[in-house]
Amino acid sequence: AQRVTQPEKLLSVFKGAPVELKCNYSYSGSPELFWYVQYSRQRLQLLLRHISRESIKGFTADLNKGETSFHLKKPFAQEEDSAMYYCALRYGGSQGNLIFGKGTKLSVKP
Amino acid sequence: EPEVTQTPSHQVTQMGQEVILRCVPISNHLYFYWYRQILGQKVEFLVSFYNNEISEKSEIFDDQFSVERPDGSNFTLKIRSTKLEDSAMYFCASSDPRGDGYTFGSGTRLTVV
Numbered sequence A: 001a002q003r004v005t006q007p008e009k010l011l012s013v014f015k016g017a018p019v020e021l022k023c024n025y026s027y028s029g030s031p032e033l034f035w036y037v038q039y040s041r042q043r044l045q046l047l048l049r050h051i052s053r054e055s056i057k058g059f060t061a062d063l064n065k066g067e068t069s070f071h072l073k074k075p076f077a078q079e080e081d082s083a084m085y086y087c088a089l090r091y092g093g094s095q096g097n098l099i100f101g102k103g104t105k106l107s108v109k110p
Numbered sequence B: 001e002p003e004v005t006q007t008p009s010h011q012v013t014q015m016g017q018e019v020i021l022r023c024v025p026i027s028n029h030l031y032f033y034w035y036r037q038i039l040g041q042k043v044e045f046l047v048s049f050y051n052n053e054i055s056e057k058s059e060i061f062d063d064q065f066s067v068e069r070p071d072g073s074n075f076t077l078k079i080r081s082t083k084l085e086d087s088a089m090y091f092c093a094s095s096d097p098r099g100d101g102y103t104f105g106s107g108t109r110l111t112v113v
Helices: none
Strands: A003-004 A010-014 A020-021 A025-026 A031-038 A045-049 A072-074 A083-091 A097-100 A104-109 B005-007 B010-013 B019-024 B031-037 B043-050 B055-056 B064-066 B075-079 B086-097 B102-104 B110-111
Touching: A003 A083, A003 A097, A010 A020, A020 A104, A045 B102, A083 B010, A083 B019, A097 B031, A097 B043, B005 B086, B010 B019, B019 B031, B019 B110, B043 B064, B075 B086
Parallel strands: A010 A104, B010 B110
Antiparallel strands: A003 A025, A020 A072, A031 A045, A031 A083, A083 A097, A083 A104, B005 B019, B019 B075, B031 B043, B031 B086, B043 B055, B064 B075, B086 B102, B086 B110
8 A cells, every 4th residue: 555654743943954754655556755834823835756856945855765765855954944844756657646654843943 | 827626615514405616727737636735744636528528536525526617717526425525625627638737726724514
């Protein structure tokens, strides 16, 4: 069965420090991985998808099939990065459904 | 930028009552979804909908739930007889034909009392 694991409920860092939000997945097929962000009282927004290999707001994520991981990284955290971050796996093709991890709350202190 | 619109933003209902949550997906999207998030828990898949029928549903989506696309723009989730445990944020999402990723609505917070 498909599963997404985000081991940290809360990650607290100081402004300017590096950030790594962990995500591991379990899926027998070829995975499509995403990171979504939810700022306070706002909607879920797509941050990154592994296929596009882009950097958004300074965040990057690399799919490591050997370790079944898709960790989200940013070299220098900003206060405005404080939010809930959800890792998600899509199965069943390009219109398939998303399985979400439990989320990690990132808190960036001044 | 196109948005998925959900109404109402917050609904309070008595246990046993029927509720209808409304969503207007992005106009050229063809795939529609409902997810829910119980307070403090993860976002969970409920149902996906394509070509006027359910594509897939989770075990959460029992006979109390139904979805409908009554016209060309709205996509609704109905809960026939609400239970306390139905209290959650309900998110609608739609996906474009290329499957580049979902666009989520801002959610409806349902409180069953």
